[in-house]
Amino acid sequence: MKLTELFRGQWPGTILLDLDGTLVDSAPDLAGGIDQMLRALGRAPAGEDKVREWVGNGAAILVRRALAGDVDYERHPAPSQIEFQQALDLFYSAYGELNGLYSTIYPGVELFLETADAIGCRLGVVTNKPHAFTQQLLDQMGLSHWFAVAVSGDTLPVRKPDPAPLSHAVDLLGGDLASTLMIGDSVTDVDTARNAGVPTVVVRYGYNYGGPVDELGADIVVDSLAELL
Known part of the structure; x- marks a missing residue:
């Protein structure tokens, strides 16, 4: 399916994109921050492969998954608030120094944004x-100039898959939901778009907690954003 088929032969007026796993492969830096945190706590590092399966729900959930050693962290005993806050602070400190250092922009992203x-x-x-x-x-990736708006996990009291961040971004951009497209890499992005009532494109190369994206129910699934052109 072509992108224009979702909007009656036209391009969408507003395109909202996820960041980690969609625009940028940030797993090397995130894994570095998580492993530094775990070592500081006297634990074994997790490694990049595991961290790739844990990314997608924000820093706090990433840290909880790392402490549990499992994407389904709620199956494990929860750390105390003091233990969790210590771990989160350690991660923030480590990742703040690594963010963007080893990350790379996925092929096709810049061509798609330019077009x-x-x-x-x-x-x-x-x-x-x-x-x-x-x-x-x-800023580190040189992508800031493409985006008039960036709604983050702490911009509002809620975050994806709640539709409010998506709707907030549309409002800030002066768009409307009827002509809006969401592009992401995981079930979180598909659910966000579904909750907001907008079409979704997902990429196969990102972070979907280790699961296949073709079964998520997105309108279009691609290996590169360049395919949408």
């Missing part, structure tokens, strides 16, 4: 990443 911008699409980022790290990563 969408030239067509006149409003472009925004909607991520569960904390604001301080969101802007830092966009």
